[in-house]
Amino acid sequence: MPLQGLLTQIEHALAPVRHIMKPILSDPLVMGVWALFVLASVVTLWWDIRERNQALPSLMKGVWTLVVLYSGPFGLAIYWYSGRSQISNDSLWRRGFRSTAHCYSGCGAGEVLGFALLAGLLALQSTVLVAAGTFALAYLFGYALTVGPLMQEGVGFGEAMLDALYSETPSITIMEIAAIGTDLLIASQAHISDLLFWGALAFSLSVGFVFAFPVNAVLVHFGVKEGMKNPAEMRQSGGQAQAAD
Structure with a gap:
């Protein structure tokens, strides 16, 4: 089949990546050090939110927690650049990062659940x-993170779902093609008890973020997505509210 032939060609072209990453992502020392970096990054995030960024909405606190859990120092750097209320000025790049982080948190949860359940616990042998x-779980979680908040604001389910389909589908699709493709390329034969299974899953999540970022930046630029609210404005609003009290 043409599609199968294309996939085979892509797999052969990316074989050097698999040969490089498999030993790294299955090395207990490397993954142990990475786990420590993730833990330190999450602690730093929570300390910063508690001490300096209480004004952030609960949703975004949860979003940034998941982003840092998935990507460790990489996720923390993105939060520091674009998600804190202390940013000096907002920009397209910062809005693009916030939009990608929002999408990433939900889709990442779907991807982790999908691989852990289907490839891990159920041990399905079919790559397809x-x-x-x-993919289905990533879409479900990704859309839910948009539909839920909109409905809480009073938007009807149908309108909220149409908004999610319109604004989130391009970025979710690119993110999951990159992430799921990377995971299957590196660890398609790994079992849930293998360190490679979890190492490849963590690595693939960050790859998905990198590929989805330019898509989100373009969508924000053309007004398809809002890019999440400027956190500096949240801080100002909080300060004004306290002054009024």
Whole structure:
């Protein structure tokens, strides 16, 4: 089949990546050090939110927590650049990062659940079924993170769903093609008890973020997505509210 032939060619072209990353992502020392970096990054995030950024909405606190859990220091750097109320000025790049982080938090949860459930616990051998099921869960979680808040603001389900389909589908699709493709390329034969299974999953999440960022930046630029609210404005609003009290 033409599609199967294309996938085979892509796999062969990316074989050097697999040969490089497999030993790294299955090395206990490397993954242990990475786990410590992730833990330190999460602690730093929570300290900063508690001490300096209480004005951030609960949703975004949760979003940034997931981003840092998925990507460790990389996720913390993105938060520091674009998600804190202390940023000096907002920009397209910062809005693009916030928009990608919002999408990433939900889609990442769907991807982790998909691989852990389908490839891990159920031990499905079909790459197509694992990929399709993980895609479906990533879309479900990604859309839910947009539809839920909109409905809380009083928007009807149908309108909220149309908004999510319109604004989130391009970035979710690119993110998951990159992330799921990377995971299957590196660890398609790994079992849930293998360190490579989890190492490749963590690495693939960050790859998905990198590929989705330019898509989100373009969508924000053309007004398809808002890019999440400027956190500096939240800080100012909080300060004004306290002054009024």
